[in-house]
Amino acid sequence: MIQKTNKMNLVEQVATQIEQLIESGSWEVGKKIPPEMELMEKFDVSRNTLREAIRALVHAGLLETKQGSGTIVRSANSLGAALKRYVKKTALLEILDVRLALEKQAAQLAAEHRTEADLAKLEEYIQLSRQAVKSKDWAQFIELDICFHKAVVLASTNQLLIDLYEPLLETINSFVQDLMAMNATFKFEEELHIDLLSAIRGQNKEAAATYVENYMELLRKEIIKMTGE
């Protein structure tokens, strides 16, 4: 195996090591990393080199620097950050098509691989969802809706799928959240969730895919209605 590290410049070497520290969890998300001075000694590089490495990871969304305070770990995987940045410039309906593609596949895989724990979690979200409706706590309802969809994708056990899906879901949600101040649409959604859970429980891939399609079609219509085509 060819060792690429020898050819890598110092900055990339340091950046790679820092990435590993983050991915391995040695540097926990949300916490501060050591200050520049310390890292200069630890990696035995100059300030410039270290700063270029850190800047690269800041730009990638893994770190966040705050003058006077320090540098914190912002995220453990850079793909999500890159995707989020990208989709900011993308039309909502384009994102929705990709989300549909991913969630449909996820639902099918979930139907195959689902464990009892997965089913329990999905059921729990539906139950809590009902309570939220009863108490008219719409913010909570939306939160649980997101959790349900994420849980379906998590049950697929495909990490690439998961890492691609979550940024899209969050982007779409942040777009829609403000606008969708509780119209009747969500009533249907609950039923669809129940149907989807049944399909996943019964390991019925086709039905699972169909329900995701139905849900996404409903959402698409709402978005078109609200954004005025």
Added chain:
Amino acid sequence: MIQKTNKMNLVEQVATQIEQLIESGSWEVGKKIPPEMELMEKFDVSRNTLREAIRALVHAGLLETKQGSGTIVRSANSLGAALKRYVKKTALLEILDVRLALEKQAAQLAAEHRTEADLAKLEEYIQLSRQAVKSKDWAQFIELDICFHKAVVLASTNQLLIDLYEPLLETINSFVQDLMAMNATFKFEEELHIDLLSAIRGQNKEAAATYVENYMELLRKEIIKMTGE
């Protein structure tokens, strides 16, 4: 609405401007960008600041620096580069599931939106493919196979879908290429391509999705066979 702190630091400001220069095509892919000294003056920042901005974009995969030579534009969108880096650490079958999800959706969208130009291009690849088979030019055959799949996704007219799909296709292909030294599988593939084209021409979304599924299932079996489960 809260203004998202226009107080970007200098490095990010420069990086953003450079990104725009690349995306707009002012700095063409493959060509050199001005040397540091020139850019320092152009952006009116110090060398450190400029270098941090450039380094961020190098890490993101947009630029590539070569000591003594200069800096060239490597790619016009960073998402592909981030995805490629990510999937290097991902199992082939996981990637395949995501590729299936994306290509299936793309085929359906292509069936909806396809233009005559799209159809002509797809047909052309199939024709050339036949010639390649006749002359037993397998390298050419594989190349055309890739072109066909890309063309299907391009016909979807969904840029996010396109930008996500291509890195996955290339990754899978580079994995498989060496191993798949021409066994009988590709014979079937040609038929599937013809069927898929027919479905897209006839705007039959379900059939298009089915043919993509069939193809991917075939590929999955080959991969499992070759990698020994």
Added chain:
DNA sequence: ATATACCAATCATCCTACAAATTTTAAAGG
């Protein structure tokens, strides 16, 4: 106890200098 002023830590930016790799230019030799 609260508010203010001060101080220390930390990142942001700038500057200069030299090293290493590449490209360009110039010279030398046939």
Added chain:
DNA sequence: CCTTTAAAATTTGTAGGATGATTGGTATAT
């Protein structure tokens, strides 16, 4: 004139130091 070789110029890589700006905590005064 052409090729080869050597020197010079160009360009990025790395190092180290200096100053400014922001934050967080501490001590002081009221």
